[in-house]
Amino acid sequence: FSNEAGQGSAPIAHAAAKAEHPVSEGMVAILEPFIDTIVICSITGLTLLSSGVWNEKHVNDFSFSDMLLVEGELNEETDASVLFDYFNSNGDINEFSGDLVVTDGIPRGITVLHARSIAEEVTISNGETLFTGVLTVDNGRLQNPSGYSFRGKSLVHSAPLTAIAFNKGLFGDYGQYIVAIGLLLFAFSTAISWSYYGGRSVTYLFGVEY
Template sequence: MVVLLLFTGIFLTIRLGFVQITRFGHSIKAILGRYDNPLDPGDVPHYQALTSALSATVGVGNIAGVATAVHYGGPGSVFWLWLTGFIGMATKFTECTLALKYRDVHPDGSVSGGPMYYMEKRLGRAFKWVAIVFAFCAATSALATGNAIQAFTMADSLRADFGIPPWFSGLFSATLVGLVILGGIRRIGRVTSLLVPFMGVLYVGSALVLVFLNIERLPQAIYEICYYAFSPPGVVGGFCGSTFVLTLTWGVKRGLFSNEAGQGSAPIAHAAAKTYEPVREGAVALMEPFVDTVVICFITGLVVVITGAWHEKFEDSVNFAGRSAITIVKEGTTLQTGGKIPSDAFYSGTIEVQQGVPVGAWFVRNHSIVEDVKILVDSRHFDGTIEVKSGTDFRFFDKANKEISSEKMILQGKSLLNG
């Protein structure tokens, strides 16, 4: 699917004569309201149609998605992510132009449109089932990859940083969202026209502050992004075996996830635009990947690279009985591409621990080898042994050979941030 979307974007870019460039100026004029006419059919102006679509794409993909790409694929993935955004502009232009051309205008002046409409109208009634399947998949995707991921990330961050229970943040956000969407596309357009610019400027401004604080590393960061796009480093994300394909794949995947070009969700929002000109709204739509991926995602990637966070390990403490995955491997193990542990590297046997320091084995967490390892029990250095089976089944015994519950055992050390 990723390959299909990428090559479709390349084909459309060439076929439309690099519409990303030729229609860019027209897009800005339309967004600024030069062609707005309140008498045109539709529900929202060009600008509000754009912000309605952007409100669904600017989010987790711009932050965690980019960080994940750099985590696994190295700095070079930022280059491919940026290029994917540029190519995605042509895809977005095409799908949104079609949404306007084949939308339904109802007697009351409201409109309905999207890929399911032009699938049925252009492919014929015999292929109506394709439109139905798309509509079902689009709704499922919106709930799973859109709302669920955004809501979970927000709730988990508020819980971790401020101790706010997930049920409360979920209920609060659901209430606010409900008040907006129950007002239909017009209320969504009005609200997003205020929120999207605010959160975009706030995020980009904050990121640029970090860039300026590390301005002396800017040339080196740009060099790393461009150089490693074609010559990935031997060690990325704490593991060996990074390849050109891995770097390319992570950049493209995160880019497509971020701007949703070709997914079919944005045309539904753009179909509500007040205009008689489908191509004009297509020009407005191509600004989505530009803002979302070419600008915001690139700045995020630049911050990750310029600060060195992509390969920096941080001190952390986790419970052996908690959700954090801990694996014990043989000493000297080299992790494979994607952080995969070789099948013959899982440790089985007994590990001696003296003053909290394990001997003869390594610990893996967040796809990286943990450094400066200390094993603690009740906040004290542990002395005893660890019986290990297949790298993930642990039993702890003190010097008197008395078993200790894993809930009391803590792994302390430096590892990569969770990718």
């Protein structure tokens, strides 16, 4: 929400601004990407790197769009090169298809890949209870996933990873709220600015009476 690089929104805002000289508005335009990119994005990236969470596995609820079930039980220590080839060019790992047997929430005979990592301590639940039964899988994707949830340890990305990184820092458990509040504020300001852009575009297309 902070960085709008490439969206073409900045010219609308700066063209509508009233300034004594165009250069002064140009300086504001230069300052904007400096704060958004150099300051905010760099601090976020440095927080991820310095905290060490970027390459650690964390307990999380898996996203089905980011999850794949493959045949066999893989190990990152012995199968690292095979995994690398698979993630980069679909190497010698077969995606699982068929009936997946689950006992007390534990899947048998497969490996769960989530967020480009081998998931550990995976449990499958149906609602609030651990699932026991058979699930249908096609080309590594769970069919009819509604009602089921996969939980375990894997790599994490996006906003959840940033929240974990801030939790490990100076603010402890309160660090995650910094991310949530920041997202809320930037989302709110984005909604306000883009509603203005939309209004000006309608005026340009259809006239001031609209």
